Amino acid sequence: MPEAVEPQEPDYSILDRRISRALEQRGVESGIVTGDGGGHIGGMSDRVSKLEGAMDGVKHAQTSLLAVVSIVGGVALAVVALIATLQIFTLTEIGGIEDTIREEFRALRAESAAQTSAIANAVTATKQQAPQVILVPGPYPAPAQQ
Structure with missing residues (x-):
């Protein structure tokens, strides 16, 4: 059975050099500060x-x-x-x-x-004709006979 190989830490030196060159081209004075694992641009x-x-x-x-x-x-x-x-x-x-x-x-x-x-x-009521009243003379008393 083959032995397990422990992974090695990758080499970041190439990456560091490329970043430093890019910063120099842009006129940035400080490069990458390394040392404590929290690398940052100055x-x-x-x-x-x-x-x-x-x-x-x-x-x-x-x-x-x-x-x-x-x-x-x-x-x-x-x-x-x-x-x-x-x-x-x-x-x-x-x-x-x-x-x-x-x-x-x-x-x-x-x-x-x-x-x-x-x-x-x-x-x-105003348009109706008033009832026509005809006065008829009543009987005259008979003349008195003398």
Whole structure:
């Protein structure tokens, strides 16, 4: 049975040289710092700290934005609830008014019909000829005989 071979650490020297050459071409003075296994480009810790500070600002802005959106959403929900309540109240009031208006119109129609009937009777009465009265002389008493 063959013996297991332990994997060896890969050689990064070629990669380190290529990165150093690329940095030199771009005019970056510091190369890769190695030694503790946390290799980084020189001056990176300053940039990382600035980036962390900026991210803290973004996190604070995100929290503030969430709070503002929550407040606006709550106010919008309250306004919608208020409008719905007012609409329901208004519709019930209109329903009561509708019955009252219906009764008023019914009374107006009855009154109008009574007035029209009275006017029609009056007009009819004026157009009718008065009954003709013929006076007939009554019997004269007979002249007294003497």
